[in-house]
Amino acid sequence: MTDAPLLQVTGLTKHYSGRRSLGQRLSGVPQTVVRAVNDVTLSVRRGEILGLIGESGCGKSTLGRAILRLHEPTAGKVVFDGTDVTALGADDLKKMRRRMQIIFQDPYASLNPRRTVAEIVGLPLKLHGLAASDEEVRAKTAAMIEKVGLKANQLDRYPHQFSGGQRQRIGIARALISNPEFIVCDEPVSALDVSIQAQIIELLQELKTEFGLTYLFISHDISVIGYLSDRVAVMYLGEIVEMGPVDSVLSRPRHPYTQSLMSAVPEIDTVGRKSRVRLKGDLPSPLNPPSGCKFHTRCPLAIDACRSKAPLTETVGDGHVAACHRLAENLSLLESTEA
Amino acid sequence: MNAPLLSVKDLRTVFDTRAGRVYAVDGVNVEVRRGECLGVVGESGSGKSVTFSSVMGLVRSPGRIDGGEITFDGRDLRSLSPQAMRAVRGRDIAMTMQDSLTALNPALTVGEQIGEVLEAHDETLPRARGARQRAIRDRSVEMLLLVGIPSAESRLRQYPHEFSGGMRQRIMIAIALACRPKLLIADEPTTALDVTIQAQVLELITDIRAKLGMSVVLITHDLGVVAEHCDRVMVMYAGQVVEEGPTRDVIGNPAHPYTKGLLGSIPRLSLRGQPIRPIEGQVPDLINLPPQCRFYSRCTVRKEVCKSLISMREAAPGHQARCVRVGKDSQ
Amino acid sequence: MTLAADMPARADSIFRQNLRNFGHNRLAVGSAAVVVLFVLMAIFAPLVAPHDPNETDLFRRLQPPGWADGGEWGYLLGCDALGRDIFSRIIYGTRISIFIGAAVILVATTIGILAGLASGYLRGWVDIVISRLVDILLGFPYLIFAIGLMAMMGPGLVNIILALAYKEWVIPCRVVRGETLVTRELEYVEAARALGASRGHIMMREILPNILSPVIVVATIRMAHVIILEASLSFLGLGVQPPTASWGSMVADGRAFILEAWWVSTFPGLAILLLVLAINVASQGLRDAFDPRFHE
Numbered sequence: 001m002t003d004a005p006l007l008q009v010t011g012l013t014k015h016y017s018g019r020r021s022l023g024q025r026l027s028g029v030p031q032t033v034v035r036a037v038n039d040v041t042l043s044v045r046r047g048e049i050l051g052l053i054g055e056s057g058c059g060k061s062t063l064g065r066a067i068l069r070l071h072e073p074t075a076g077k078v079v080f081d082g083t084d085v086t087a088l089g090a091d092d093l094k095k096m097r098r099r100m101q102i103i104f105q106d107p108y109a110s111l112n113p114r115r116t117v118a119e120i121v122g123l124p125l126k127l128h129g130l131a132a133s134d135e136e137v138r139a140k141t142a143a144m145i146e147k148v149g150l151k152a153n154q155l156d157r158y159p160h161q162f163s164g165g166q167r168q169r170i171g172i173a174r175a176l177i178s179n180p181e182f183i184v185c186d187e188p189v190s191a192l193d194v195s196i197q198a199q200i201i202e203l204l205q206e207l208k209t210e211f212g213l214t215y216l217f218i219s220h221d222i223s224v225i226g227y228l229s230d231r232v233a234v235m236y237l238g239e240i241v242e243m244g245p246v247d248s249v250l251s252r253p254r255h256p257y258t259q260s261l262m263s264a265v266p267e268i269d270t271v272g273r274k275s276r277v278r279l280k281g282d283l284p285s286p287l288n289p290p291s292g293c294k295f296h297t298r299c300p301l302a303i304d305a306c307r308s309k310a311p312l313t314e315t316v317g318d319g320h321v322a323a324c325h326r327l328a329e330n331l332s333l334l335e336s337t338e339a
Numbered sequence: 340m341n342a343p344l345l346s347v348k349d350l351r352t353v354f355d356t357r358a359g360r361v362y363a364v365d366g367v368n369v370e371v372r373r374g375e376c377l378g379v380v381g382e383s384g385s386g387k388s389v390t391f392s393s394v395m396g397l398v399r400s401p402g403r404i405d406g407g408e409i410t411f412d413g414r415d416l417r418s419l420s421p422q423a424m425r426a427v428r429g430r431d432i433a434m435t436m437q438d439s440l441t442a443l444n445p446a447l448t449v450g451e452q453i454g455e456v457l458e459a460h461d462e463t464l465p466r467a468r469g470a471r472q473r474a475i476r477d478r479s480v481e482m483l484l485l486v487g488i489p490s491a492e493s494r495l496r497q498y499p500h501e502f503s504g505g506m507r508q509r510i511m512i513a514i515a516l517a518c519r520p521k522l523l524i525a526d527e528p529t530t531a532l533d534v535t536i537q538a539q540v541l542e543l544i545t546d547i548r549a550k551l552g553m554s555v556v557l558i559t560h561d562l563g564v565v566a567e568h569c570d571r572v573m574v575m576y577a578g579q580v581v582e583e584g585p586t587r588d589v590i591g592n593p594a595h596p597y598t599k600g601l602l603g604s605i606p607r608l609s610l611r612g613q614p615i616r617p618i619e620g621q622v623p624d625l626i627n628l629p630p631q632c633r634f635y636s637r638c639t640v641r642k643e644v645c646k647s648l649i650s651m652r653e654a655a656p657g658h659q660a661r662c663v664r665v666g667k668d669s670q
Numbered sequence: 671m672t673l674a675a676d677m678p679a680r681a682d683s684i685f686r687q688n689l690r691n692f693g694h695n696r697l698a699v700g701s702a703a704v705v706v707l708f709v710l711m712a713i714f715a716p717l718v719a720p721h722d723p724n725e726t727d728l729f730r731r732l733q734p735p736g737w738a739d740g741g742e743w744g745y746l747l748g749c750d751a752l753g754r755d756i757f758s759r760i761i762y763g764t765r766i767s768i769f770i771g772a773a774v775i776l777v778a779t780t781i782g783i784l785a786g787l788a789s790g791y792l793r794g795w796v797d798i799v800i801s802r803l804v805d806i807l808l809g810f811p812y813l814i815f816a817i818g819l820m821a822m823m824g825p826g827l828v829n830i831i832l833a834l835a836y837k838e839w840v841i842p843c844r845v846v847r848g849e850t851l852v853t854r855e856l857e858y859v860e861a862a863r864a865l866g867a868s869r870g871h872i873m874m875r876e877i878l879p880n881i882l883s884p885v886i887v888v889a890t891i892r893m894a895h896v897i898i899l900e901a902s903l904s905f906l907g908l909g910v911q912p913p914t915a916s917w918g919s920m921v922a923d924g925r926a927f928i929l930e931a932w933w934v935s936t937f938p939g940l941a942i943l944l945l946v947l948a949i950n951v952a953s954q955g956l957r958d959a960f961d962p963r964f965h966e
């Protein structure tokens with residue numbers, strides 16, 4: 001194993017362009033562009049969990065899918081274990097799919113209702129020729145389904161006969177059966193009840209150790225990310241505004257957005273109200289993002305420069321980076337409200 | 340005035356479905372005191388929404404209330420006529436529904452929807468038409484400003500789809516508060532929202548509660564929200580209340596194995612590196628429940644006696660739990 | 671969050687549930703029974719028909735129905751200008767109507783599914799080409815072009831099927847395209863792509879099984895339409911060639927004697943009406959049962 005990261009993402013951008021009818025084109029209605037992900041650079045080391053956090057609609061899922069080329073990136077480069085994924089042809093991409101997998105958020109939408117569990121979980125084995133016979137497919141599928149905590153006698157059931165937590169286990173089994181190295185977990189526990197959520201988190205941790213997996217773990221729940229990840233990236237309106245080791249980012253957040261996010265989390269341990277940074281307004285639309293620093297419309301610290309110029313990403317600590325014009329001043333929203 | 344504002348005794352609500360009778364709410368007692376905020380937590384399907392829909396008289400077929408007493412402010416709500424009940428809803432008790440995105444009528448402007456409630460319930464409005472219209476508009480503007488929606492005058496003329504999720508949730512609260520009810524029941528007001536917006540909405544509810552001196556029932560499945568905003572908390576499991584008491588006691592010193600399990604299974608920033616301890620298994624089917632502790636199948640400390648009907652036992656003054664291990668005679 | 675933590679294990683599939691819904695609709699079930707009756711009649715025509723449909727008997731020329739004056743119970747619905755038994759000819763005519771209807775729908779639905787899947791899933795230029803073609807064909811007057819085609823190609827069973835299917839595929843195509851556009855965005859389709867599944871696999875194995883219900887419903891509705899069109903072609907003499915019995919040509923044959931021998935045209939006309947009506951009512955029932963918007 002070398003020092004090179006398992007996954008290196010450079011300048012990844014994904015814009016969705018809206019469709020215009022012929023009439024709209026002729027009458028000069030401008031093309032609408034959703035700037036879902038903008039110029040994202042990050043790396044994930046082998047065996048690590050990188051947490052990705054941000055508000056709904058900030059582009060987390062889009063980033064995960066662009067890395068896997070489930071959505072073709074508009075620009076940028078994804079290098080996986082020395083291979084430029086963005087340059088692969090169809091055949092090589094298919095081979096790469098075996099090594100990079102995804103687990104979805106919605107345990108109801110992510111399983112084909114007309115397929116049995118055996119067909120769903122066994123599909124990757126067939127697609128990639130990983131089993132010599134149907135019996136071997138069946139045996140491997142049964143083994144995998146037991147690994148994720150279901151029973152082999154449930155193989156011939158249909159998804160609607162399972163609860164949300166059990167369905168999520170089926171999705172995990174499907175992602176793991178081809179023995180991948182890297183998995184994008186796109187909010188795998190957000191749709192589940194607290195007690196079931198914990199079962200799945202525990203399962204994902206066990207499987208990671210057993211198979212030596214690397215995760216990009218997407219969530220909007222800071223507690224889950226903080227609990228699970230080694231490093232964390234904070235996303236706002238398609239851009240990463242802060243990234244670094246969990247301890248450093250969550251205990252000493254430097255970007256005003258991360259700080260307000262941290263202060264908004266309701267914590268069980270503090271009975272009674274804690275001091276809050278109240279953010280004004282809602283997430284702006286990625287159709288028409290603000291100029292300069294995209295956070296300036298809601299930032300309590302915004303100055304004139306923030307409105308006109310996008311801040312550069314700076315190193316603020318050991319492996320800890322952030323993008324804000326006022327980093328040098330070392331301000332903290334958390335302290336200023338406590339005072 | 341020590342009588343509770345709302346008192347529910349032994350409430351039973353059932354649904355008759357093709358698969359059998361669902362005992363969605365089975366012998367639930369609730370007390371909401373004046374000015375307090377009661378948190379209601381529990382897994383999906385545990386009966387939180389159905390309990391309070393029953394209080395509001397909003398259970399619809401195939402569901403029906405099968406027994407129990409509901410007393411609000413000294414009045415027996417179950418004996419009221421549908422008309423009298425309609426007057427109570429909105430004026431005395433208001434409930435914001437779980438799904439705010441669909442609970443607003445997409446075809447009416449926000450102003451029309453607030454106005455409707457005022458028109459129906461507010462007796463202090465002047466009778467003369469012009470003055471009445473003006474009073475309604477002023478009150479609507481006031482309500483939108485109260486929930487933190489700027490430029491309320493022009494916003495009143497907009498339709499629900501022109502607002503973001505967080506704003507719609509706040510509009511729901513504005514409509515609920517329009518007649519200054521004595522009790523606000525907020526059913527998962529923040530589940531669909533992001534943390535930063537969730538914080539805004541919860542602070543809003545807490546501020547308004549202080550300002551208007553009303554009582555609030557906050558239904559949620561987030562114990563963090565309860566810890567920060569509620570005076571007392573009630574934990575529901577499979578149609579029953581399994582634990583109830585002051586927030587500090589219940590969270591700091593949980594008595595029921597389910598509450599303990601729930602607290603142990605929540606990932607917390609402060610417990611990084613320590614393993615979480617999920618509750619194994621699943622919630623039981625609410626059809627054909629055996630007469631035993633409902634948590635029996637998932638409980639790690641169960642005994643033979645748990646296979647009988649269990650009543651609430653006192654863990655500490657004002658703090659009860661439905662478990663044989665709680666109280667003096669358990670050990 | 672509306673996640674039933676405990677899903678009662680529903681043993682029956684969605685499909686069976688739909689069928690049960692269908693079963694509750696008595697009118698639809700009755701109509702389906704009528705359709706089945708016609709199909710059985712078509713299959714077992716030689717056993718059911720009392721006479722050879724092509725056997726001419728000039729002594730029975732325009733013989734009235736069995737109950738009328740001069741009628742004979744052995745020739746229940748009377749005879750035509752060549753003295754052939756109308757009842758037997760109707761029974762044999764069922765074969766033509768149902769066979770052509772089914773064949774056209776089969777061809778059209780197969781083409782429609784393939785084109786619709788390609789158009790909806792592959793998008794891009796494939797979609798543009800197919801959608802334009804659909805738009806153009808929709809602009810064609812159906813019958814007039816079918817007549818033109820028949821005149822060009824000449825008579826024959828295969829030609830009739832082609833002349834009717836040339837435009838019929840557009841309808842399933844549009845249904846399939848619409849459903850595919852929705853289904854392709856679902857996460858299980860994305861999951862299959864993430865696993866490295868080919869486009870063919872995704873279209874045929876992941877999407878198709880999930881969009882089949884509306885396609886089946888549309889196919890039955892359109893079958894009634896095609897039966898009428900075939901009858902129209904036969905009526906105009908462009909369909910099945912004599913002496914083969916076909917309802918459309920039977921109606922046409924009787925036109926000349928409509929005043930003196932009303933039965934020659936009327937009974938085949940009623941047969942068309944009954945079959946088309948039964949198919950329509952049954953397919954409405956199917957649509958109601960399969961369309962979740964009609965469920966409680």
Ligand SMILES: Nc1ncnc2c1ncn2[C@@H]1O[C@H](COP(=O)(O)OP(=O)(O)OP(=O)(O)O)[C@@H](O)[C@H]1O
Pocket residue numbers: 016034035036054055056057058059060061062063220286
């Ligand atoms: N296929 C698409 N076509 C057009 N716009 C899209 C598409 N997918 C996503 N978007 C837009 O891109 C933006 C980012 O969406 P994305 O799903 O990546 O957000 P997210 O961070 O995953 O949010 P959530 O937490 O709600 O899942 C959103 O504004 C969304 O509307």
Ligand SMILES: Nc1ncnc2c1ncn2[C@@H]1O[C@H](COP(=O)(O)OP(=O)(O)OP(=O)(O)O)[C@@H](O)[C@H]1O
Pocket residue numbers: 354356361363381382383384385386387388389390400401402437560625671672673
């Ligand atoms: N219309 C209905 N028909 C049949 N059963 C119902 C109906 N409505 C509710 N139930 C049952 O009542 C039980 C309690 O539902 P309720 O909506 O109160 O749960 P909840 O605690 O509010 O859950 P959530 O967190 O998902 O909102 C559920 O198990 C559900 O199956």
Ligand code: SF4
Pocket residue numbers: 255256257293294295296297299300301302303306311323324325326
């Ligand atoms: S750059 Fe300015 S607006 Fe952006 S976060 Fe920093 S201070 Fe706030």
Ligand SMILES: [Mg+2]
Pocket residue numbers: 060061062186187
């Ligand atoms: Mg997402």
Ligand SMILES: [Mg+2]
Pocket residue numbers: 387388389437526
């Ligand atoms: Mg509820």
